[in-house]
Amino acid sequence: MPAPDTLSIHRTIEHSDAMQLVGKPLVSVLVLAYNHAAFLPKAVESAVTQEVDFEFEVLVGEDCSKDDSLQVALTLQQRFPSLVRVITADNNVGAYRNYLRLLRAARGSLLAQLDGDDYWLPGKLARQVELIRQHPDHAAVYSNAYTVSADDQPTGFFNDLGDAVVDLASLLRHGNNLNTSTMLYRAELATHLLAIDHEYIDYQIHLVLAQHGPLSHIGEPLAAYRAGTSGSMVATSNDKVRELYWRAIQSVPRDAVSDADYARGLADFLRRVCFRAVAARDPALLRTWAARIYAASPYGPLRTSGMAAWNIVRMTTRILTSQLPFARHLRHVLYRH
Incomplete structure (x- = not known):
């Protein structure tokens, strides 16, 4: 776990109505939001409008954005009081700690991730939950995604992986081509992510999950991914991403591959x-x-x-x-x- 003194200085604040929230969510959707005011409504609405036969919740981790993301998130919470919880703080904590506090607050036995500038397509959540139920040994389920511009114009596809089952060795050999906004994984595996005491990127999450079971990948795009937006670390901090990518590779136990x-x-x-x-x-x-x-x-x-x-x-x-x-x-x- 991260050192207590680095987390205690950040007071976590939740905006939700405990009396209206669903009682036993199967899935907790973790939405990371920073300077995503223009995109957040579509992201959250794409999650809350998923047609499923189980309860779920949507946690919006708003990291003290410089734009109106917090107000947008609060408006969404008021629109969907039984589903949306807004998790924030008095000051910016960065994507890593923002993710940690969402993991700690989640109540579901399955965790799904959605970046605040991306969105899901209809049927995404039901299809993935059905697949992970069919494969109790699998750690996670992903899918392909369409790539879109800031104004929602289609530009292509996230990957060319197709329908596949990915193991740790394959994920290491070929590098990261999994879309994080399509990720659905078992909540008990979050303990391994919470135990990492340094900042990490999505590739390390995938590698950690793959150490505990195969990863299913649906070749059909079930989400839309905005490439190169202003909040993207890949677009704004390429050197940092490269260093964290290297750290992710180094984190794989040598006796595991x-x-x-x-x-x-x-x-x-x-x-x-x-x-x-x-x-x-x-x-x-x-x-x-x-x-x-x-x-x-x-x-x-x-x-x-x-x-x-x-x-x-x-x-x-x-x-x-x-x-x-x-x-x-x-x-x-x-x-x-």
Whole structure:
């Protein structure tokens, strides 16, 4: 658990009507909101209007935004008093602690996540709950998502994974291409997330869950993802995301995967760094990270470089193939498998 002195200074405030809230929610939907005033109504409404045969609740974690997100969240709570709980504080705590307090406040035996600038499509929640009930050994269920612009114009797909079952080794080898706003997982696994005593990104959540069971992925898009909005850490803090991505890889217990899978995970990360270095015209970025990756790899610099080169060729081939007339459905994929 995070050190008590780092959390006690942040007073958690909840806005809800205890007399009207549903009694026993099966699912707690965790909505992370920071500067999402323009998008939050659609996000929350897409959750509360899901047609299901079970009770659920929607927790909006509002992190002292600079815009009107808090007022928007409070208005939504008043509109949907039996479903919506607004969790906030007197001051900004950051995405990591915002997520922790939502985990602690959730009452459901299943947890779903939805970023405040994304939204779900009809039928999403019912379909995922049915799937996780059918597979009691699975830790979580995800789905694909449409990518959309700020004004809701479709731009493509989040991934090209299709219908799949992903295990820890596969998730490490291929890197992160799972959409967090589609994630539904078992609440008992939240204890492992609460035990992490440092900031983390969604990839580490996926890796933690995969250590406790397979991850189901529905190939059909059941949500919409806004890429590159002002609140996106990927868009605004690329260096920080890269460092946290590296920390996520390092968090995987070495006895949980083979040397081959671990080395392939490092090689995939090196491929990502290479693409970024080329895009940013920053060779120093590649040199710095290559040294760190080679030092960590059980296969050493030469073999790891060869694996990364193969990944670069494989991914480049997929990108070029997607431009051919018969592969138009793969043309606009944000994260390729």
